[in-house]
Amino acid sequence: MVITVCYEATRSAITAKHKTMTNQQHSHNPYYYSRTDTTKLNISNTVWEKVLPNALYEVARLGSTEITFTGKYWDYEGVGTYYCAVCCNPLFRSDTKFATTCGWPSFFETVRPKSVLFRKDNSFGMNRSEVLWERCQSHLGHVFDDGPSPTGKRFCMNSIVLEFKPDKAS
Numbered sequence: 001m002v003i004t005v006c007y008e009a010t011r012s013a014i015t016a017k018h019k020t021m022t023n024q025q026h027s028h029n030p031y032y033y034s035r036t037d038t039t040k041l042n043i044s045n046t047v048w049e050k051v052l053p054n055a056l057y058e059v060a061r062l063g064s065t066e067i068t069f070t071g072k073y074w075d076y077e078g079v080g081t082y083y084c085a086v087c088c089n090p091l092f093r094s095d096t097k098f099a100t101t102c103g104w105p106s107f108f109e110t111v112r113p114k115s116v117l118f119r120k121d122n123s124f125g126m127n128r129s130e131v132l133w134e135r136c137q138s139h140l141g142h143v144f145d146d147g148p149s150p151t152g153k154r155f156c157m158n159s160i161v162l163e164f165k166p167d168k169a170s
């Protein structure tokens, strides 16, 4: 087990009540539909604001960070796939998730490494690399170089932009 400590960078308060968000809240989002279509979406934030739940919009489109230990997946150990809560593309497999003490779900590799965009983020006096998903250009979290092998990367994600689906329905 690898224990790492994340930087505590909370840009705006995402309240714990949002962690119980369910799939029904995608009913207004017409872009949440495909696990296989990776065509880039060019949707303005004006539209995203209308179709996404507020808490998801704040993180995915405005780059907010959810409060540590409040997300639904930070210590989740289910076997399956984590999908983008905005566009439904697969982002991470559960076997690339590793335990941390930081309070955010952390992975060492994405499902499709070339579909991730990185952007320098120097806010809060830190040198960080912001992680965005290419298809929907949603902010997922940040990536650090202190992860486990084989990649040495730690994708430190916000639970709210992830949607877990188990391999076997329970």
Ligand SMILES: [Zn+2]
Binding pocket: 084, 085, 086, 087, 088, 089, 133, 135, 136, 137, 138
């Ligand atoms: Zn997406």
